[in-house]
Amino acid sequence: MNTVKTTEIRAHEGQRVRLQGWVQTTRQMGGIGFLVLRDGFGTAQAVFEGSEIDLPFPETIIGLTGTIQANGQAPGGFELVQPEIETITAVCESAPVPMGKRELKAGLPTLLEEAVVLNRHxxxxxxxxxxxxxxxxxxxxxxxxxxxxxxxxxLVGSATEGGANVFELDYFGRKAWLAQSPQFYKxxxxxxxxxxxxxxPVFRAExxxxxxxxxxxxxxxxxxxxxxxxxxxxxxxxxxxxxxxxxxxxxxxxxxxxxxxxxxxxxxxxxxxxxxxxxxxxxxxxxxxxxxxxxxxxxxxxxxxxxxxxxxxxxxxxxxxxxxxxxxxxxxxxxxxxxxxxxxxxxxxxxxxxxxxxxxxxxxxxxxxxxxxxxxxxxxxxxxxxxxxxxxxxxxxxxxxxxxxxxxxxxxxxxxxxxxxxxxxxxxx
Amino acid sequence: MNTVKTTEIRAHEGQRVRLQGWVQTTRQMGGIGFLVLRDGFGTAQAVFEGSEIDLPFPETIIGLTGTIQANGQAPGGFELVQPEIETITAVCESAPVPMGKRELKAGLPTLLEEAVVLNRHxxxxxxxxxxxxxxxxxxxxxxxxxxxxxxxxxLVGSATEGGANVFELDYFGRKAWLAQSPQFYKxxxxxxxxxxxxxxPVFRAExxxxxxxxxxxxxxxxxxxxxxxxxxxxxxxxxxxxxxxxxxxxxxxxxxxxxxxxxxxxxxxxxxxxxxxxxxxxxxxxxxxxxxxxxxxxxxxxxxxxxxxxxxxxxxxxxxxxxxxxxxxxxxxxxxxxxxxxxxxxxxxxxxxxxxxxxxxxxxxxxxxxxxxxxxxxxxxxxxxxxxxxxxxxxxxxxxxxxxxxxxxxxxxxxxxxxxxxxxxxxxx
Missing domain, CATH: 3.30.930.10 (Bira Bifunctional Protein; Domain 2)
Structure with a gap:
């Protein structure tokens, strides 16, 4: 089965397709489980019915196979039903902040410190x-x-344009500076x-x-x-x-x-x-x-x-x-x-x-x-x-x-x- | 009169147009003067007939007005006749190496030392x-x-990927290094x-x-x-x-x-x-x-x-x-x-x-x-x-x-x- 992007599912209504990506959110509501999968292009929702399912941790990497069905309630208007999950990469820890909310609830210090994972939001x-x-x-x-x-x-050989505000470094035993703009070169x-x-990039030692x-x-x-x-x-x-x-x-x-x-x-x-x-x-x-x-x-x-x-x-x-x-x-x-x-x-x-x-x-x-x-x-x-x-x-x-x-x-x-x-x-x- | 690019002159055959750019070469042959003008897009030749003309130094910035004429001998098949020159920026020194030859006759040390002007070749x-x-x-x-x-x-906070071969600098009183590749970030x-x-750019202190x-x-x-x-x-x-x-x-x-x-x-x-x-x-x-x-x-x-x-x-x-x-x-x-x-x-x-x-x-x-x-x-x-x-x-x-x-x-x-x-x-x- 061909793997498709989350943004392509509407073209496959009624067909069984495979997606792959990150588990963005999961929730259980009255015996129904929802899983939102994120890939590099967008997101898609899968609906699990019936028996209890252990939905994977957020950020787990999975393959997700399901049948595409129109549903006005689903984000984007389409969702996957009768889904099957294969775990590609398991995770052992939860993200520091919930990744599924529209707004990212984290202060600036947390955002900066946890940028590697929070930039996925x-x-x-x-x-x-x-x-x-x-x-x-x-x-x-x-x-x-x-x-x-x-x-x-x-890397430049004289701290010219601004004088101050340039980073200095050791260049094979002599001084060099990081260009604070490409002004002279342009x-x-x-x-x-x-x-x-x-x-x-430009560098400012301000x-x-x-x-x-x-x-x-x-x-x-x-x-x-x-x-x-x-x-x-x-x-x-x-x-x-x-x-x-x-x-x-x-x-x-x-x-x-x-x-x-x-x-x-x-x-x-x-x-x-x-x-x-x-x-x-x-x-x-x-x-x-x-x-x-x-x-x-x-x-x-x-x-x-x-x-x-x-x-x-x-x-x-x-x-x-x-x-x-x-x-x-x-x-x-x-x-x-x-x-x-x-x-x-x-x-x-x-x-x-x-x-x-x-x-x-x-x-x-x-x-x-x-x-x-x-x-x-x-x-x-x-x-x-x-x-x-x-x-x-x-x-x-x-x-x-x-x-x-x-x-x-x-x-x-x-x-x-x-x-x-x-x-x-x-x-x- | 509209200023056109050197690469556009063939569309103006028979018309009088204005070009602007750098004098790339001049030469006198049997009472005829040739001037090749370079702009950001290409070159065009102008032909001066009759009386002696003082053709400008190479690299002088000029406006060049002339009538476009087909000539199978001219580079590109077209040239400017009855040309008039206005000097925009005069130069007082010749380029270190002739700029008009097809090949740039300069050794590596000269090329590096005079890159600012020789990169114009x-x-x-x-x-x-x-x-x-x-x-x-x-x-x-x-x-x-x-x-x-x-x-x-x-600018990175640890000399990680390669260990050696990274440039070190002073970052507000602590050590920083220049990334030798975006490997971790990508x-x-x-x-x-x-x-x-x-x-x-990547930086290698090799x-x-x-x-x-x-x-x-x-x-x-x-x-x-x-x-x-x-x-x-x-x-x-x-x-x-x-x-x-x-x-x-x-x-x-x-x-x-x-x-x-x-x-x-x-x-x-x-x-x-x-x-x-x-x-x-x-x-x-x-x-x-x-x-x-x-x-x-x-x-x-x-x-x-x-x-x-x-x-x-x-x-x-x-x-x-x-x-x-x-x-x-x-x-x-x-x-x-x-x-x-x-x-x-x-x-x-x-x-x-x-x-x-x-x-x-x-x-x-x-x-x-x-x-x-x-x-x-x-x-x-x-x-x-x-x-x-x-x-x-x-x-x-x-x-x-x-x-x-x-x-x-x-x-x-x-x-x-x-x-x-x-x-x-x-x-x-």
Missing amino acids: PSRRALFKLSAGVMAAFRAHLNSNGFTEFQSPK QMMVGVFERVYEVG AHNTSRHINEYVSLDVEFGFIENHFTVMALVEELFTAIFEHLAQHNETELKLLGVKMPVTNGSFPHIHFREALELITAETGERVIGATDLSPQHERWLGEWAYRTHGSDFLFVVGYPMVKRPFYTHPDPAAPEWSNSFDLLFRGTELITGGQRRHIYSDYLNALAEAGLSAEPFAHYLDAFKFGMPPHGGFAIGLERLIMQLCQLPNVKLATLFPRDMQRLAP | PSRRALFKLSAGVMAAFRAHLNSNGFTEFQSPK QMMVGVFERVYEVG AHNTSRHINEYVSLDVEFGFIENHFTVMALVEELFTAIFEHLAQHNETELKLLGVKMPVTNGSFPHIHFREALELITAETGERVIGATDLSPQHERWLGEWAYRTHGSDFLFVVGYPMVKRPFYTHPDPAAPEWSNSFDLLFRGTELITGGQRRHIYSDYLNALAEAGLSAEPFAHYLDAFKFGMPPHGGFAIGLERLIMQLCQLPNVKLATLFPRDMQRLAP
């Missing part, structure tokens, strides 16, 4: 199916727009392929524990040439997000429904506001005097997110033109007002989700910017080679995958959107 | 387009077979999604310099449940490779032609030989007495590769059943002869390209195997949780992306198949 699987969907949609949109994927090295790669992207930070995360990085300015980059961000949410709506309906995800709203396009005007607005409307500030606090971002929703009907808001003093040296200034930058943050429901912008592309501008920042050019020698040999105006951005999932699913902590999170205390599982 | 771009093609084909085949993508953490994820894959090793590489990892044994895994390997080479033939014709790639040959399916029989064969046919050996040397792998080609007409050969003593503790033994393993290596043109096999799936088997290997179970506690709670028979494999490209393109060194390689001496660019 339907609500956790749904989250990580969405992560996979986001990665797939990201690549599909960029591939169809002439972008080339690449993989940058994570810019170099614009010289090679014009339009590039990467999906990969010594703080907040609900929005983890020390290792997945970064979706984009960089491309022949832009006019940061607005060209923002146009791609908008297109890309639209494509990602359409992909999820189309391919991940089950997960979105199970998680009760409220899909983002926009009013046709993502509004934008200049950083300077954002400060004026906050001052005028809240009475808090923030004019002259060089950055936005999380509270101000939240306020702006609410303002964008209220006045523009949008869950997204671009804040553009952040002061140059707060942006890294490779940021391109606004040619008309060089104290402001051609950069942006994208706020999604009031939390920063993306940072991006136009980069400098002239070799001598880099030398001047490094000198102004009081940085020696020497550790940047290879990076600067890219600009010695001709680079077009270019820009890009990075999306934190876990933060996107957190905001989309309105989770209270980014660790909940991470399979095996790394924080100051946690390096396992 | 058409032969290098073609290699990395193939890498991107392999990743895309890998994901496409697995997605269409019900696999789910995930990303495992690279097995845990079989418990979550049944079929999983990952594309990501203190040797060979033409086949780098200290950071891209690993294409697969793991899935409900297999019969390692032959189920090998069947997927064969399908996947067939899909990858079909994808390349279909989407990367230009690159395969430019690099002169000899596509792999098979005689319908990949042959396999048991490790024990391989030793007998080598002994019988070469006179070298290797019976009783526990591993194959690179020379023996080469010999077996030639033998497979000679007798089976195949560039691929599976060697199965390696002795358990040489395989990691999670390897599943052959139930009929437990000194041999249900594992395999895939040789491609006589070099090991993949290692894989069936893994143990019973909790108590893990405890016994760890005890036999003289290892404490404690550092493996989280990993073992996966088996406490029910795991199906499962297996998988890992492909080294750079090694696959090296073997496919018959390069003498794996560093040549890597954008920015890391070896004992090199952490930059």
Whole structure:
């Protein structure tokens, strides 16, 4: 007999089929036993009638043979009757938390400590199916727009971009560092392929524990040439997000429904506001005097997110033109007002989700910017080679995958959107 | 005027169009100037007639406007006439090596040192387009077979799998290590999604310099449940490779032609030989007495590769059943002869390209195997949780992306198949 997937049973009504998977739940009710089997694709219910049956422990691996019968009461509308069980792998211990409830009743510490088994819970699987969907949609949109994927090295020979906040390691008797972003490499790669992207881990040795930070995360990085300015980059961000949410709506309906995800709203396009005007607005409307500030606090971002929703009907808001003093040296200034930058943050429901912008592309501008920042050019020698040999105006951005999932699913902590999170205390599982 | 890609000019015959990109080469011949422009997609030639023109330095970024004209002599059959140039980014230095030749005339040290600019060479771009093609084909085949993508953490809290050969780092005052493979995580994820894959960096602190090793590489990892044994895994390997080479033939014709790639040959399916029989064969046919050996040397792998080609007409050969003593503790033994393993290596043109096999799936088997290997179970506690709670028979494999490209393109060194390689001496660019 052919083994079929749980998601295929409706095509076999009246036939006897074999499924295989994990026992998700069992219950006995008035002489009838129910068993829900989970495989990599979904779940299916089997009904045992008559004599007492010893239903196996949850998470036992079984083969389950039965006749497919329509039943409006069964989840999915079909179930297995006259079932037979073969045990493939027995278990000797119960899961730390019931796995069959719609909601996973476990606090954050338990979730993190028992991630290996609790990630099997339907609500956790749904989250990580969405992560996979986001990665797939990201690549599909960029591939169809002439972008080339690449993989940058994570071991680097100078603690350059951020200076602080990088992990240091011993590399055959000398120092190496873990890349905190593929920024320099993706810019170099614009010289090679014009339009590039990467999906990969980045490492941040940030010594703080907040609900929005983890020390290792997945970064979706984009960089491309022949832009006019940061607005060209923002146009791609908008297109890309639209494509990602359409992909999820189309391919991940089950997960979105199970998680009760409220899909983002926009009013046709993502509004934008200049950083300077954002400060004026906050001052005028809240009475808090923030004019002259060089950055936005999380509270101000939240306020702006609410303002964008209220006045523009949008869950997204671009804040553009952040002061140059707060942006890294490779940021391109606004040619008309060089104290402001051609950069942006994208706020999604009031939390920063993306940072991006136009980069400098002239070799001598880099030398001047490094000198102004009081940085020696020497550790940047290879990076600067890219600009010695001709680079077009270019820009890009990075999306934190876990933060996107957190905001989309309105989770209270980014660790909940991470399979095996790394924080100051946690390096396992 | 709309800017078009170099690859689109044939659709604009007789029209005036604008291109933008890098000056790849210029030459003057009998009062005529030729300029080859490169963008992210390909190249196009412009012809300057009449008066002397100062053609820009190679790698200068220009806009190039001209009228598209058919010319059988021109590369691609079309060229731009009556061209006009606007300089977008000037360069002040020549590339270290001519960028216009079909072959890149540079030794390995120069290639590595000047990778930032030399990776722009058409032969290098073609290699990395193939890498991107392999990743895309890998994901496409697995997605269409019900696999789910995930990303495992690279920072781990115990130097487990290999013991030696892992990079150690300071993690907020305690020790952490860089994962040398996602082996444990991909097995845990079989418990979550049944079929999983990952594309990501792995780190090997191996203190040797060979033409086949780098200290950071891209690993294409697969793991899935409900297999019969390692032959189920090998069947997927064969399908996947067939899909990858079909994808390349279909989407990367230009690159395969430019690099002169000899596509792999098979005689319908990949042959396999048991490790024990391989030793007998080598002994019988070469006179070298290797019976009783526990591993194959690179020379023996080469010999077996030639033998497979000679007798089976195949560039691929599976060697199965390696002795358990040489395989990691999670390897599943052959139930009929437990000194041999249900594992395999895939040789491609006589070099090991993949290692894989069936893994143990019973909790108590893990405890016994760890005890036999003289290892404490404690550092493996989280990993073992996966088996406490029910795991199906499962297996998988890992492909080294750079090694696959090296073997496919018959390069003498794996560093040549890597954008920015890391070896004992090199952490930059």
